[in-house]
Structures are given as structure tokens and as C-alpha cells.
Amino acid sequence: MQHLPAMIHDLALILGTAGLVTLLFKKLNQPIVLGYLVAGFLVGPKISIFPTVIGVASINLWAEIGVIFLLFALGLEFSFKKLLRVGGSASFTALFEVSLMILFGFTTGRLLGWSTMDSLFLGGILSISSTSIIIRTVEELGMKNMKFVGMVFGVLVIEDLVAVLLMVLLTTVALTRDFSGTEMLGAVLKLSFFLSIWFVAGIFLLPSFLKRTQKLLSEETVLVVAVGLCLMMVVFASNVGFSSALGAFITGSILAETIEGERIHHLIAPIKNLFSAVFFISVGMLIDPQVISIYWKEVLLLSAVVVVGKTLSVTLGSVLSGQTFKSSLQSGMSLAQIGEFSFIIATLGLSLKVISEKIYPIAVAVSVLTAFTTPYMARSAEKTYAWLEKILPARFIQSIDSYSVLSFSMSGNREWREQVRAYVLKVLLNAVVVVAVFLTMARVFLPFLLERQMEEGPAKFLTLSATLVMSAPFLWALAFGRTKQFEALLVEQGKGSHNYVFLVSRIMLAVGLLGAMVGQFVPLMWAVAITLWMVVVVGYVLSQKLQDIYGWFERRFLTNLNDDVKKVHARKNSRSLAPWDAHITEFLIPPEAPYVGVPLHQLSIREKYGVTVALIERGRRRITAPGRVECLMPHDHVFVIGTDEQLILFKGFIQSEVPEVALTEPEAEYSLEQYLLTEESPFLNKSIRECGLREITHGLVVGIEREGGRILNPDSSETLKRGDLLWIVGDREKILQLT
Known part of the structure; x- marks a missing residue:
């Protein structure tokens, strides 16, 4: 009988166990990541009930490859354009929240009597939320079309970038044992310099190379070229003193800007799923029941720090950035967990041999606990807000919303x-x-x-x-x-x-x-x-x-x-009617929908659901401000404006007798803008219909702010007055020309 290498035996064991466990977790509507952790725990060396892996070192090698592909795929989803499209509100909130959580984690570690290095890594572990768990939760709870979700995804983008920066800074501190500001500033400047060089060189060279070789690129060659570039950058990053994960992340970010970005992301997904599964399983293998039984109080305490600390820090940061109290609280309660990057940061500390081994299983236990609480936190956010609205002074809520109005108007230019x-x-x-x-x-x-x-x-x-x-x-x-x-x-x-x-x-x-x-x-x-x-x-x-x-x-x-080619993926720049609850969301019309071909005036969409159909994209044709006789056709992309509640009702109409479809946001050229009526305005004392704003801007007036009040989706017979602040959705350049 031929002898199999230990690595093949181990892979068969862990992937077979993972397959069974994840099927169970899928049945229970729990995140698959947790299934991988449980599978790793069952086949790990800390438990003897089931067969155990033989070559732990080889599994760790596969896990390191898994981190590389996980960060590479994350970079493909990230892209530098996406970073530039993330609003200042999300950026401020993410930086504010990460800073506070690092402080909370470090302080908690010191209070527990942990060493300075343990406490510093603990702060990093507790500061980064789980992208996979949040996306899964949002999808399963049907929240993708809610206003606060855009803020949550924006915060996650910045958090991922900050996590990469944290890994560099923690590595610098761990190797030099120097906490001085000079070393930290030097590390930040070095990272910023190399990021800039990679960005400029990558954008200048890679897209042109892929365009010129496009006819030669089959799926096989695209995959080989992409993986080759990724691993070359991994080697280069390691040689200049950065982590391999950073090189993979940067390569993915640059390739995301190319003509083949979407294709590469599609091809790399199965490889990423396989190797990241091995990574999470290797994480689960390090869960030690004895350590958790000894430190169960610390696990509960740190879980409470994550849930309470993240809820408070995200909510406060979001409010300070100009969001409403309701939206801020929903964002905070949705981000109250830790996940993938927490494991990677903990792995980094162990590989550098600068943190105690107990931190790893504690971090995994905290991640599992907070992952289980995430759906309940997200689901109960509205009820929590309603409860707070009753017990908090009305003036307090009004002050926050007034601040939101002020901050948004100040950032209007x-x-x-x-x-x-x-x-x-x-x-x-x-x-x-x-x-x-x-x-x-x-x-x-x-x-x-x-x-x-x-x-x-x-x-x-x-x-x-x-x-x-x-x-x-x-x-x-x-x-x-x-x-x-x-x-x-x-x-x-x-x-x-x-x-x-x-x-x-x-x-x-x-x-x-x-x-x-x-x-x-x-x-x-x-x-x-x-x-x-x-x-x-x-x-x-x-x-x-x-x-x-x-x-x-x-x-x-x-x-x-x-x-x-990338304009299709640049539809992330829509503006909400801040501080209102209304915002733009895109729906895809299923071909078998019962309302296909029916004129809009017969569907009575505004009357039934309170929303406004602002734009229809049909292939390469764009129907701006569609009229009463326009029909919804199969595969139309329909851009709709309304509140969370209105959009949920409209979503039910769109999905009549059809499966759920994905929601995205409209592209930047067609957006929401403000227009203030002054004494010189030609539209003064005219109705919306008489002004001809639909024809001038290729858009619609979807909101009016007048003397402290708000009119959402006003009737076309509404007369405009001096001092009215109009919210118009249409061609951005044409709206700006009104001023």
C-alpha cells in the first residue's frame, strides 16, 4: 500500500470535517467562518475525541498562504478608487472608533495585569470589525437597502486599510521594542511612501499591460499572471521590511483598477475560499479549552468591551461626523464584533514571539461570542433607538439632528x-x-x-x-x-x-x-x-x-x-438626503416580474410606496426622470429615492414572486445636489412643474427644506419660495450650473 504524505492526510481530515461542520452552520444560518473555527477545534491537537492532524507545521504553512490570498482578494474588493469614494463621515468614524478601541483594549489589558506588548496587541485585536460576518448578517437580515449600511461598509473599508497599517506599526514596535513617536512616525512615513510608489507605478504600468495583452489572456493565463504578480509583490514587500500580507493587499488594490479586475476577482474567489478556509481552520486548531476555562472571565470581559466599546465609539464618531442619531446607533450596533484581521494580528504577535500564547485562544473565543451576538445586535438597533428616544430628553435628540444638518451644510461645497x-x-x-x-x-x-x-x-x-x-x-x-x-x-x-x-x-x-x-x-x-x-x-x-x-x-x-470599463463599479458616490432618512438605492428588475411592461402611472409607485423613481438604466440607455408612460422592462436598473421603511416596502414589490436581487448604488454623475432659492432665482414663486427643472437638470425635485420643515418627494404643483433649499436628483453638472 502506497504511503501518503502527512500533509495530504491532514488536508483530507480538515477539509472533510470543515465541509460537514459548515453545512451544519449554513443550516443554522450562522456565519461559515465560525464553522471553520469549530472544525479546526475538533481536529486540532487540543482535543482527542476526533482524529487529529499530524503535521501542524505544514498546516501553518498553508494557513500563511491563506492569509496572502485572503488579503489579495480583499485588495481586489478594495481598490484605491473605492478609498477615494468613501465619504469623510465614514473615514472619520472609522479612525475615531479604531483609536478608541485600541485605547480601550490597551487599558483593559493593563488592568488585567498583562504586559505592555500583550496589551498593545490586544488593542489592535479588538479594534477591527469582521467584514465577512457583517456582510453575511446584512444579507441574511435583508438590510442591504437601508441607509446606515452604506456608512457601515465605508467604515469597513477604512478599517481594513487601518488594519494593514496597524500590522506594520505593531511589527515595528515588536522588533525595535521602541514606543517612541519618532519610530512610529518613521514607520508611517515609510509605509506612505511605498504605498504611493506602488500606486503610481501599478496604475501606470499594469492596466496598460493588461489592455495590450487582453486578446492573449484566457481565464487560465489571467489567473496565473494575477497570482504571479501577487507573489512577486509579497516577496518584494518582505524584502523591504513589510509583511507579506501588505504586498498581497496592495497587488489586489492595483489589479482592481485594471480592465481585468472583475475577472481576476471572479477567478481568484475559489482559491481564496479554499486557502482562507485552511487559515480559519488553523486558527480554530489553536483554541485551547483549558485556557478558555481558566480565562473565561477575561473572555466575557473582553467580549463586553467589544460590544459596548464598539457600539459607543462608532455611534459617537458617526454623530460627530454629522450623521443622525438613529443611523449612528444602527451603525454602531452592527459593527460590534471582531473577526478576520483580529486573527491575523494575533498570528503576527505569535510569529514574532512578542505576546503570550493565551491571547490567541482568548481572541478567538471573543470573536466567536461577538459573532453570535451580531445578528441580534443589528436586528435590535431600531428597537433600542425607539427605547432611547423615549428615555432621553427630546431636546438632546433634536440637538444631535440639528448638528447633523449644520455639519452637512458646512460640507456642502x-x-x-x-x-x-x-x-x-x-x-x-x-x-x-x-x-x-x-x-x-x-x-x-x-x-x-x-x-x-x-x-x-x-x-x-x-x-x-x-x-x-x-x-x-x-x-x-x-x-x-x-x-x-x-x-x-x-x-x-x-x-x-x-x-x-x-x-x-x-x-x-x-x-x-x-x-x-x-x-x-x-x-x-x-x-x-x-x-x-x-x-x-x-x-x-x-x-x-x-x-x-x-x-x-x-x-x-x-x-x-x-x-x-470601471465606471460600472464606480457607483458608490450617491448622496443621501442627510440628515433625512431618504437615500438612493438601485434595484434590478427581474425578467419574470408581473409588473414588467406596465406604465409607471398605472403602477402608482409613489402613491403606494412613497418613493420616487429617479433614473432607469436600460442597457446603454439612461432614462432620466422617467415620465408617467415609461415602463419597467426586464433587467432594467432602477434608481429609487425613499426612506428605509419606504424602500423595504418597495423591495417587496420589486421581488414579487422572484428571488432576492443584489442592490448597489448609482454612479457619481447622477447624484443628489442642493439648490438654494434666493431673490434672484428665476424659479421664485413658481410651481415645480412651471420651473421646468425636470427638463433643465434631467432630474427631479425630491425634497424641500423650508423654515425648519421638510417635504419629501413634493408634488409638482408645490410653489417654491425664497429661502427654500431644494434637493434635486439629476445630472450633477446641470444642477451645479443653476447656481
């Missing part, structure tokens, strides 16, 4: 914020590219020449010359590159003179950066002379040529970043 962000990002990225070119040439190309027995003088001259040539276009852009839209906004706001201040500041930055970089190759006096020579060449002699070269780089980069 979105175009100004976008242009400032684009201006700052352009300056920073050009500076990063210049630094990267100099560092690469100084630390890679120059040593390469010296190893080939070239004399130091000629080697430095050749390296510096090549470096100045390659960095010249980006130095020109850093110093003189124009951002016309930003400059026009400054002129519109009467701040045209600020353009010269910004220009002088950028020139000084470019000159200082150039001098510092050249100083790596030559003595100080030579560095000053070369810098002055470059200022003349870049700023005057070759200005037009460098502008053309940089323009080519920029156009190619922006083309890759804003590829039309």
Missing part, C-alpha cells in the same frame, strides 16, 4: 474639496516619484555599476545624469505644473493672488527636494551648482518639452485610473 484634494495629491505624488527615482538609482543602479568594477567617479556621474533626466519631467510638474480647475476656483472665490503663493511654495519645494537628492551623489558645493543648473534647464530652457513629456505620463496615468 464638494467641488471645492475635490479640487483641493486633487491639487494636494498631485503635488505629493510628483514629489514621491522624484524621491523614488533618486533612491532607486542611488541604491540599486549605482551599486550595480560599482559591482561591475566601474570607478566611483564615472559611476556617480553616469547615475546622477540618468537620474536627473528621468526625474526632470516630474520636477517640472512639481514646480510649475498647472491645475486649471483649482486656479479657476481660487479666482471665483476672490483668492486669485493665492495662486502666486502656491506657485512660489511649489518652486521652493522642488528646489529643496532636488538639492537634497543631488547631495546623495556629490559634495555640497557641487550639489548647489547642479541644482541651480537644473533650475535654469527645467524652468526655462526645456520647459515646453518637459511639459509635453509630463503631459503624456499624466494622460496615460489618468486614462488607466479612470478607465470607462
Whole structure:
């Protein structure tokens, strides 16, 4: 009889057990991740009732591969565009919540008498919520079309990014044993620099490569290329001092921006599911019943810290960011658990041998407990709000909602914020590219020449010359590159003179950066002379040529970043009627629906459900502000505005006698905007119908704020008055032209 390797035996055991256990958990409507943990516990070395794995070391190797693919798939779902689309409210809430939970975890650990390092890792473990558990809970409870879910998903995106940053910082602290701010700042700056380089280089190279080879890419070759790129970046990240998980995450984020992003995500899903299952099973294998029996009080205490701490921190952060109290509480109670990244952070601490072994099983036990409570927390959020609304002073609730109105109105100038962000990002990225070119040439190309027995003088001259040539276009852009839209906004706001201040500041930055970089190759006096020579060449002699070269780089980069293929996935920028409960949601019309082909006026959708049909996408055709005679057709994407309660009713209508369909949000060009009626407004004292706003904006007036009151989905005969704040859903550019 042929002898099987121990690894095959172990895989058969753990995957067979996992299959049976997860089927049971699926039947019980529990998260599959918990099934993997239970399966690992049953076949692990801590329990002898069932057969036990033989080669724990080989399973740990597979688990490490699982982490890589888990982070790679997460990066494919993440994408840099998605980060930019996450609103400031979600970003602030996530950072506020993570900071507080790290503090709560660290303080709790110290109160329990744990070491400083144990307490620090405990803070990181308790700070990150479980994406898989939350998504599963939202889907099973039918909450995907509720307003607060957009905030929850936005917080999860930022939390995932913060978790990657936490892993880098905790690794730095663990290896240096230095808690000083200098080391932490250095680690953050190093990470930011490499993230910027990977982002620029990846967006510039990978999408173009995949476009040109698209005809050659079968499913097999796409998969091989994607996995190869992932593992190459894993090796590179490890060599420059970062974790392998970070390299996998970055590769996924960059590939998500390419023309093959969705295809890669689809192909990698089975591999990710297999290896991540092995990872979670390996986590379950480390659950020690004896440790839990000894530390059961700590498990209960930390579970309470997670549930109470996350609920409070997310709710408070969301309120401070301008959300209503109800939406904030729903978000807080939905995020009250820990999961995948908590295991990864705990694994990191164990692999670095800087934390106690007891922390791992305790963290897993806390994750299991909080995962079981998540559905009940999310389901009871509305009842909890209703109870709090009764016992809290009415003035307190009104004050929070008033703050929400104020904060939202203060952040209304979105175009100004976008242009400032684009201006700052352009300056920073050009500076990063210049630094990267100099560092690469100084630390890679120059040593390469010296190893080939070239004399130091000629080697430095050749390296510096090549470096100045390659960095010249980006130095020109850093110093003189124009951002016309930003400059026009400054002129519109009467701040045209600020353009010269910004220009002088950028020139000084470019000159200082150039001098510092050249100083790596030559003595100080030579560095000053070369810098002055470059200022003349870049700023005057070759200005037009460098502008053309940089323009080519920029156009190619922006083309890759804003590829039309990705617009389908860019529908994450809709705006809610904050602080109202109304928001935009998309529904897909099933082909067998009984209402297909029936005119909208016969369906009486607004009268029955209180919602407004704002847009219909039919293939490549877009029907804005559909009229009474328009019909819903099979596979239409219908964008609807209403409150959570109204949308739940409408969802029941959409799903009449058909299975549940996925919900997403509309693309950015068709969005909700504000318009304030002044004395000069041409629409003053006219009805909505008489104004012709439907024709002008290709949209609808879906809300009016008047003297502290709100009218949602107003009748077309409503007369507009001075001081009315109109909420219009339609073509964003056309609405902005009204002002």
C-alpha cells in the first residue's frame, strides 16, 4: 500500500470535517467562518475525541498562504478608487472608533495585569470589525437597502486599510521594542511612501499591460499572471521590511483598477475560499479549552468591551461626523464584533514571539461570542433607538439632528474639496516619484555599476545624469505644473493672488527636494551648482518639452485610473438626503416580474410606496426622470429615492414572486445636489412643474427644506419660495450650473 504524505492526510481530515461542520452552520444560518473555527477545534491537537492532524507545521504553512490570498482578494474588493469614494463621515468614524478601541483594549489589558506588548496587541485585536460576518448578517437580515449600511461598509473599508497599517506599526514596535513617536512616525512615513510608489507605478504600468495583452489572456493565463504578480509583490514587500500580507493587499488594490479586475476577482474567489478556509481552520486548531476555562472571565470581559466599546465609539464618531442619531446607533450596533484581521494580528504577535500564547485562544473565543451576538445586535438597533428616544430628553435628540444638518451644510461645497484634494495629491505624488527615482538609482543602479568594477567617479556621474533626466519631467510638474480647475476656483472665490503663493511654495519645494537628492551623489558645493543648473534647464530652457513629456505620463496615468470599463463599479458616490432618512438605492428588475411592461402611472409607485423613481438604466440607455408612460422592462436598473421603511416596502414589490436581487448604488454623475432659492432665482414663486427643472437638470425635485420643515418627494404643483433649499436628483453638472 502506497504511503501518503502527512500533509495530504491532514488536508483530507480538515477539509472533510470543515465541509460537514459548515453545512451544519449554513443550516443554522450562522456565519461559515465560525464553522471553520469549530472544525479546526475538533481536529486540532487540543482535543482527542476526533482524529487529529499530524503535521501542524505544514498546516501553518498553508494557513500563511491563506492569509496572502485572503488579503489579495480583499485588495481586489478594495481598490484605491473605492478609498477615494468613501465619504469623510465614514473615514472619520472609522479612525475615531479604531483609536478608541485600541485605547480601550490597551487599558483593559493593563488592568488585567498583562504586559505592555500583550496589551498593545490586544488593542489592535479588538479594534477591527469582521467584514465577512457583517456582510453575511446584512444579507441574511435583508438590510442591504437601508441607509446606515452604506456608512457601515465605508467604515469597513477604512478599517481594513487601518488594519494593514496597524500590522506594520505593531511589527515595528515588536522588533525595535521602541514606543517612541519618532519610530512610529518613521514607520508611517515609510509605509506612505511605498504605498504611493506602488500606486503610481501599478496604475501606470499594469492596466496598460493588461489592455495590450487582453486578446492573449484566457481565464487560465489571467489567473496565473494575477497570482504571479501577487507573489512577486509579497516577496518584494518582505524584502523591504513589510509583511507579506501588505504586498498581497496592495497587488489586489492595483489589479482592481485594471480592465481585468472583475475577472481576476471572479477567478481568484475559489482559491481564496479554499486557502482562507485552511487559515480559519488553523486558527480554530489553536483554541485551547483549558485556557478558555481558566480565562473565561477575561473572555466575557473582553467580549463586553467589544460590544459596548464598539457600539459607543462608532455611534459617537458617526454623530460627530454629522450623521443622525438613529443611523449612528444602527451603525454602531452592527459593527460590534471582531473577526478576520483580529486573527491575523494575533498570528503576527505569535510569529514574532512578542505576546503570550493565551491571547490567541482568548481572541478567538471573543470573536466567536461577538459573532453570535451580531445578528441580534443589528436586528435590535431600531428597537433600542425607539427605547432611547423615549428615555432621553427630546431636546438632546433634536440637538444631535440639528448638528447633523449644520455639519452637512458646512460640507456642502464638494467641488471645492475635490479640487483641493486633487491639487494636494498631485503635488505629493510628483514629489514621491522624484524621491523614488533618486533612491532607486542611488541604491540599486549605482551599486550595480560599482559591482561591475566601474570607478566611483564615472559611476556617480553616469547615475546622477540618468537620474536627473528621468526625474526632470516630474520636477517640472512639481514646480510649475498647472491645475486649471483649482486656479479657476481660487479666482471665483476672490483668492486669485493665492495662486502666486502656491506657485512660489511649489518652486521652493522642488528646489529643496532636488538639492537634497543631488547631495546623495556629490559634495555640497557641487550639489548647489547642479541644482541651480537644473533650475535654469527645467524652468526655462526645456520647459515646453518637459511639459509635453509630463503631459503624456499624466494622460496615460489618468486614462488607466479612470478607465470607462470601471465606471460600472464606480457607483458608490450617491448622496443621501442627510440628515433625512431618504437615500438612493438601485434595484434590478427581474425578467419574470408581473409588473414588467406596465406604465409607471398605472403602477402608482409613489402613491403606494412613497418613493420616487429617479433614473432607469436600460442597457446603454439612461432614462432620466422617467415620465408617467415609461415602463419597467426586464433587467432594467432602477434608481429609487425613499426612506428605509419606504424602500423595504418597495423591495417587496420589486421581488414579487422572484428571488432576492443584489442592490448597489448609482454612479457619481447622477447624484443628489442642493439648490438654494434666493431673490434672484428665476424659479421664485413658481410651481415645480412651471420651473421646468425636470427638463433643465434631467432630474427631479425630491425634497424641500423650508423654515425648519421638510417635504419629501413634493408634488409638482408645490410653489417654491425664497429661502427654500431644494434637493434635486439629476445630472450633477446641470444642477451645479443653476447656481
